[in-house]
Amino acid sequence: MTNQKQIASGLGISAATVSNALAGKGRVSKDLADRIAAKATELGYVPSAAGRALKTGRSGILGLVMPDITQPVFPDFAHAVEGEADKCGLGVLIANSRGGEDGQASAIKALIQRGVDGIIVVPHRGTSPIITEVPSVVVSTPSDPNSIVSANHRQGGRLAATALLELGHRHFLLIGDDPLSPVQMDRIDGMAEALTGVGTFEIMWTSRGFPDLVEKHGAGVSAILTVSDLLALRVITEAARLGLRCPDAISVIGFDDLPLAKAVRPTLTSIVPDTAELSRRSVACLNAILSQNGQDVRRSIVDFTIAHRESTGPASPLNRNPTRRKQ
Amino acid sequence: MTNQKQIASGLGISAATVSNALAGKGRVSKDLADRIAAKATELGYVPSAAGRALKTGRSGILGLVMPDITQPVFPDFAHAVEGEADKCGLGVLIANSRGGEDGQASAIKALIQRGVDGIIVVPHRGTSPIITEVPSVVVSTPSDPNSIVSANHRQGGRLAATALLELGHRHFLLIGDDPLSPVQMDRIDGMAEALTGVGTFEIMWTSRGFPDLVEKHGAGVSAILTVSDLLALRVITEAARLGLRCPDAISVIGFDDLPLAKAVRPTLTSIVPDTAELSRRSVACLNAILSQNGQDVRRSIVDFTIAHRESTGPASPLNRNPTRRKQ
DNA sequence: TTGAAAGCGATACCAT
DNA sequence: ATGGTATCGCTTTCAA
Numbered sequence: 001m002t003n004q005k006q007i008a009s010g011l012g013i014s015a016a017t018v019s020n021a022l023a024g025k026g027r028v029s030k031d032l033a034d035r036i037a038a039k040a041t042e043l044g045y046v047p048s049a050a051g052r053a054l055k056t057g058r059s060g061i062l063g064l065v066m067p068d069i070t071q072p073v074f075p076d077f078a079h080a081v082e083g084e085a086d087k088c089g090l091g092v093l094i095a096n097s098r099g100g101e102d103g104q105a106s107a108i109k110a111l112i113q114r115g116v117d118g119i120i121v122v123p124h125r126g127t128s129p130i131i132t133e134v135p136s137v138v139v140s141t142p143s144d145p146n147s148i149v150s151a152n153h154r155q156g157g158r159l160a161a162t163a164l165l166e167l168g169h170r171h172f173l174l175i176g177d178d179p180l181s182p183v184q185m186d187r188i189d190g191m192a193e194a195l196t197g198v199g200t201f202e203i204m205w206t207s208r209g210f211p212d213l214v215e216k217h218g219a220g221v222s223a224i225l226t227v228s229d230l231l232a233l234r235v236i237t238e239a240a241r242l243g244l245r246c247p248d249a250i251s252v253i254g255f256d257d258l259p260l261a262k263a264v265r266p267t268l269t270s271i272v273p274d275t276a277e278l279s280r281r282s283v284a285c286l287n288a289i290l291s292q293n294g295q296d297v298r299r300s301i302v303d304f305t306i307a308h309r310e311s312t313g314p315a316s317p318l319n320r321n322p323t324r325r326k327q
Numbered sequence: 328m329t330n331q332k333q334i335a336s337g338l339g340i341s342a343a344t345v346s347n348a349l350a351g352k353g354r355v356s357k358d359l360a361d362r363i364a365a366k367a368t369e370l371g372y373v374p375s376a377a378g379r380a381l382k383t384g385r386s387g388i389l390g391l392v393m394p395d396i397t398q399p400v401f402p403d404f405a406h407a408v409e410g411e412a413d414k415c416g417l418g419v420l421i422a423n424s425r426g427g428e429d430g431q432a433s434a435i436k437a438l439i440q441r442g443v444d445g446i447i448v449v450p451h452r453g454t455s456p457i458i459t460e461v462p463s464v465v466v467s468t469p470s471d472p473n474s475i476v477s478a479n480h481r482q483g484g485r486l487a488a489t490a491l492l493e494l495g496h497r498h499f500l501l502i503g504d505d506p507l508s509p510v511q512m513d514r515i516d517g518m519a520e521a522l523t524g525v526g527t528f529e530i531m532w533t534s535r536g537f538p539d540l541v542e543k544h545g546a547g548v549s550a551i552l553t554v555s556d557l558l559a560l561r562v563i564t565e566a567a568r569l570g571l572r573c574p575d576a577i578s579v580i581g582f583d584d585l586p587l588a589k590a591v592r593p594t595l596t597s598i599v600p601d602t603a604e605l606s607r608r609s610v611a612c613l614n615a616i617l618s619q620n621g622q623d624v625r626r627s628i629v630d631f632t633i634a635h636r637e638s639t640g641p642a643s644p645l646n647r648n649p650t651r652r653k654q
Numbered sequence: 655t656t657g658a659a660a661g662c663g664a665t666a667c668c669a670t
Numbered sequence: 671a672t673g674g675t676a677t678c679g680c681t682t683t684c685a686a
Binding site for chain 2: 678679680681682
């Protein structure tokens, strides 16, 4: 590994000048700077990250802690964070908060020991880690007071509900996997909020058994709102085998806009998270803190959008009358 | 940030002793070592990664370059690599080879500048990058001569084919997305290899249009082998709307065992990659090189396994006779 | 068993 | 415009 000293001695100059030239601060004559640059590439010089980090006190690396990069959405977020960080000249060190709060804590600790300049953490299941050693940005839901950047799951839920209201649906089934998940709860809450007073709805959790779709349909339900694309897909396929075609008999809407949403027939109408924006704000916020411009660390909330596809359609006239059923 | 010197002066001893004690090399008296450890935790000492890296010439960080962490399987691999690296006391810096070979090259360069000790690279689309600056492990297919750790896509293809042969199927449709993908080609090749002489088959690529499933079924096809779960899912849902039930009318098999394989109805029979083993070998190999035990850098190939689920079933007696159709 | 001191590579202050 | 030099925190010989 060549270092600045070797470039310097190769040119018969001082190491300090080499540093100045390479830093491009303009303290060196254009001529010498060029020769230094030439020599550097000639020797294949690569600046030592360790040397620089030791002197400057900054590693140029930020840590990313997520519950499980295997879960949907997280890979996209990681990808986007890496892209944004790269634009800022920062690297991203990943760490998995394997199972539970302890894993999260030790993952954070490990990152700090590796000398990261800051940490972006997507907290594990409603936990709200506080990091004191380095600047950090918590990416969670608006209901978490420590969350700096949040995905507006309630708004996403409202979006799903209003989209189907506009299509004329009035009787809904809301399905989640797990009532203990704050994210799922927020989504369901948002749906319920938008529906209250305008339509009838029932909330079901698959952890307590899969709903009887035929019965629900017979009772007037024409639209099903789910908390995930996977769940929406399951509903559609289950319905299909029972003879209920989507979107003719029932409209179904998913969440997260996974790749599968475009791969299945009918394609899935889905509520799509703005991962790009989430990552942008997370990195920007952390970068601002790192650049001493720590003043604008205001919380921000990122909305979902909707992708209309084939799994949702207009309600049949039969189901349009809200007075047919009690609220 | 407290450092060793502060611990030393706080205890009225030398910094060297602190270093020795904390390194646990046993050169220090048990008693003193304990007091040093106590003082360290008291002061909240965190060793400086930069200082250590500068001195030892090793950062304890390895880079992971992948085409697109958004694509299926890659997140799992990244996750597994991070886990394995963690066991070895190594961190993982991720980098995306955004679009094409250039992005890959610059991603690798960026990692080197960040001072990684080694790089694991999953090459972009059949490229075969050669890294000279640091030790590296290429994770690709057996057909790539530079690949150190390979996933045996051909074997996976054979596995899919033989599984359906054993169920009595004889007339097959092989579907891929893109004939330019080496991975997909290997999988298809493996299928064709296992089928040749035992059954009839046709290969189709969705990039040239989606096959007419009704026509194929009418022509005797009872099993469809795909190169991905997403494609399998599309086939199943498309077939369902055409009145072809899976697995009664046709058996369908996917690849990669994505989470969705267990979430849809019918659940997907799928060829599952051993990401854990792939990552284990990748990290182990790199770690061996880093530990100077560079001798055993033998290439290794990791086989796929199969997860039998609901999307495949026995062929109906009608389709069992191979003589009904020409080879 | 413990300490003194050199040095890893880059940077920034202070001279010249 | 350029050079000398101290310094960041840690490790590692060599001495005591």
